[in-house]
C-alpha cells in the first residue's frame with residue numbers, strides 16, 4: 001500500500017516537472033486551451049485507474065498497463081523520424097490521446113489513433129469536435145484486429161505486450177511497404193524477427209524510468 005502511494009506520488013511529481021519543462025508548447029494558445037480543458041476533465045477521471053478497471057474486467061486480474069509518452073520525448077522522436085509534412089502516423093494504443101493531439105497540433109501530420117478503452121476514445125472525439133481538429137481520428141478498436149494500410153509511421157508504446165502479441169503485430173507489419181518506419185519502446189523488432197532492421201536506438205524517459213526507443217524498418 002505504502003509502495004503504491006509512493007509510486008503514485010512519484011508519477012504525479014514527474015508529470016508536474018514534465019509539464020513545467022513543456023512550457024514552450026503552451027505558447028500556442030490553441031494548444032494551451034486544449035490542454036487546460038483536457039487536463040480539467042482528467043482531474044476527475046484518473047487514466048491509470050480507468051485502464052486498471054478496464055483490464056480488470058477484461059482479464060479478471062489487476063493489471064497496471066497505463067503510461068504516457070512525455071511530449072518532449074515525442075518531440076525527440078519526431079525529429080529523428082524527419083517526416084514529410086503530409087505523413088500519416090498510426091498510434092497503436094493511444095491512451096488518452098494527448099500525444100496524438102500534440103502531433104496533430106504541432107507537426108500537422110495525419111494521425112490515426114487506435115485505442116481499446118472506450119472512454120478515452122469518446123473524450124478524444126469530443127475534443128476533436130470542440131477544437132474542430134482536422135486530420136486526426138480516434139478509433140475504438142483492438143489494435144490486433146485493425147487492418148493497417150496507407151501509413152508512413154507506426155508508434156507503438158507497448159512495453160507490457162507479451163512476446164506472442166508482439167509477434168502478432170510483427171506479422172501485420174511484415175505486410176506493409178518497406179518505407180514504413182516503426183518506433184517501438186524498450187525492444188527492437190529485429191530481436192523478434194530478422195525481416196526487420198533497427199536503424200537507430202536512442203534514450204527515452206518515462207514516468208517509470210529510462211529505456212531505449214527503436215526506429216525499425218523492414219529489411220529492404
Ligand SMILES: C[S@@+](CC[C@H](N)C(=O)[O-])C[C@H]1O[C@@H](n2cnc3c(N)ncnc32)[C@H](O)[C@@H]1O
Nearest residue numbers: 066067068069093094095115116141142143157
Ligand atoms: C502505455 S499506454 C500508451 C499511451 C500512448 N500511446 C502514449 O504514448 O502516451 C498503452 C495503451 O495501449 C492500449 N492498448 C493495449 N492493448 C491494446 C489493444 N489490443 N488494442 C488497442 N489498444 C490497446 C492501452 O489501453 C493503453 O491505453
